[in-house]
Amino acid sequence: MRIAIDLGEYFTPAWKISAGALEYETLSRVTAGHEDVNILLPHSSFIAAEDKDPSSWDGVILREPRPELNIPQVLISSGYGKEHVSVTTNNHEIGRLAGAQFVSMGLRSLAFFGWDYRPPSVARWRGFSQYLESREIEPVFIHLGKYKKPWEVLPKIPKPCGILAFNDNKALWLLSLCKELGLEVPRDVHIISVDNSPACMESTPTLSSIAIPFALIGYRAAQLCEKMVNGEAVESIQIPPSGLIIRDSVMVEKGDMRSAASVAHYLRTNLSYPIQMEDIARRSSISRRRLERMFRSAYGASPIAYLRELRLEQAKVMLRSSDAPLKTIVEKCGFSNTIHLCHIFKRTIGLTPMDYRKAHSNNP
CATH class of the missing domain: 3.40.50.2300 (Response regulator)
Structure with missing residues (x-):
């Protein structure tokens, strides 16, 4: 199955979307045995000439509809009507x-x-x-x-x-x-x-x-396109933004920024400990409500959601770069137990930790 990503040469997020689609290609082969899924990048200088020919494609990911292709299409832009399948940000x-x-x-x-x-x-x-x-x-x-x-x-x-x-x-x-x-x-x-x-x-x-989670958009677009090529019914998806990254063009209260940075540092350096919101508020000497509002303003997420993301990312790093057993990863990253770790992985990326490690065994 040949799925092309034809977003144009000068569309800035194209490389992130393509990276997400290529990750789907890798993981689908490892976990689901979809050996025939091939993601094509027609605008790449390294692609074979025959792969640039739309007649050789089974499906395509596009910015806008191209009905003349007469193949399953997934759009990464909105506004073209419900008859077109799309994966977009909210x-x-x-x-x-x-x-x-x-x-x-x-x-x-x-x-x-x-x-x-x-x-x-x-x-x-x-x-x-x-x-x-x-x-x-x-x-x-x-x-x-x-x-x-x-x-x-x-x-x-x-x-x-x-x-x-x-x-x-x-x-x-x-x-x-x-x-x-x-x-x-x-x-x-x-x-x-x-x-x-x-x-x-x-x-x-x-x-x-x-x-905007462009890589995830690419991943889900490739997933839907494969299903469409296989004749499965699919629906459009809206993916929420990843969060607001505060920089100098927005002036927030300086004391709050220092507190947010201090809390973020504390969370990053204490992943292995069981941390509750009450512990963070007590350490910051400010109310829980004000702490959550201040931290969300600076990092686009609550302290607990930020901590969960840190733990997940650290677990991914350990799975990709080491042979550490799951028990060790659980302890180092602060998960309750291996069941908790497996649940988080399945819920967030659709894989077990061991499937994730296997998929990235040659790609640390």
């Missing part, structure tokens, strides 16, 4: 997450910077605006390419303000506009973007951004 939740962050900072002058006709942008705006309206805040829509120009609208928005940009590229443009207008980020304008691309760390100031 854009409504992206908007809600940004709105919640701004509200937690006490901001009430808020705006969205994007398109009013592209489905992902519209969904992010709706999640953003609906959350804010439920808290009696009326956000502004700064349109891209229509109506009033951004440089005419931005100076009129009361400061300090918070702006959710559609993606990192638009946020970088917004940073430049703020500089031209004499507005300081984050003193006058707080900016949150989407995609968490490497450019976020290269800008000045660095960009706070909502991460």
